[in-house]
Amino acid sequence: MKFLLIFLLLVFFNGYAFSGDFDVKTSEESFASSPDDELFYNVTFGISPFDGLVGIEFQKRNHSVGLGIPWRVSYRYYADPDGDSPFYGFYLGRFKEQGDGGKTYKGISYKDAEGVDMGIGAGYRWQWPSGWNVTGILSLHYMDKEYSSPGQSKKYETLVLLFPGINVGYKF
Numbered sequence: 001m002k003f004l005l006i007f008l009l010l011v012f013f014n015g016y017a018f019s020g021d022f023d024v025k026t027s028e029e030s031f032a033s034s035p036d037d038e039l040f041y042n043v044t045f046g047i048s049p050f051d052g053l054v055g056i057e058f059q060k061r062n063h064s065v066g067l068g069i070p071w072r073v074s075y076r077y078y079a080d081p082d083g084d085s086p087f088y089g090f091y092l093g094r095f096k097e098q099g100d101g102g103k104t105y106k107g108i109s110y111k112d113a114e115g116v117d118m119g120i121g122a123g124y125r126w127q128w129p130s131g132w133n134v135t136g137i138l139s140l141h142y143m144d145k146e147y148s149s150p151g152q153s154k155k156y157e158t159l160v161l162l163f164p165g166i167n168v169g170y171k172f
Contacts (some may be wrong), residue, residue, distance in 0.1 A: 011133050042133065046167025049119055049139040050074040050091045057169070078125070088122040091139075104145045115145035119163065124150050131172055137165040 042057040055068030076089035094112040121139025141163035
């Protein structure tokens with residue numbers, strides 16, 4: 001948790017991580033000619049630690065905020081806001097898995113599993129002039145999971161793992 005807080009502070013205090021003047025690109029060079037104040041939307045689907053299975057990203061200049069399903073909120077910083085670009089960011093999510101007693105943890109069957117997850121990651125987005133894009137991601141993922149079932153004590157599990165992802169999107 002301390003590592004994530006330090007990372008967040010670095011992101012917000014260092015808005016120029018990929019420093020340099022970025023010229024506004026012509027439509028031949030990248031996705032679109034965009035003034036600095038234009039807002040773009042990117043609808044995504046696939047497996048992504050930032051967007052979940054389905055998500056939407058709101059991007060203004062180099063910064064983007066995303067919402068996804070299952071419940072997920074994320075922030076990304078793109079080096080090139082209009083074209084192919086490396087990025088880094090962080091995300092926070094919540095999940096709930098309901099079952100029929102099929103969740104097994106340490107040999108005991110539980111009815112429900114729920115928890116929170118968060119992480120930091122980096123990746124690369126390939127952007128085509130048509131609006132379509134593909135994003136490859138690798139993140140350091142932290143998950144805190146709680147197993148419960150009527151009549152049994154709750155059990156807790158904490159995991160830290162590498163979470164790869166790939167998704168397809170359409171930016172408009």
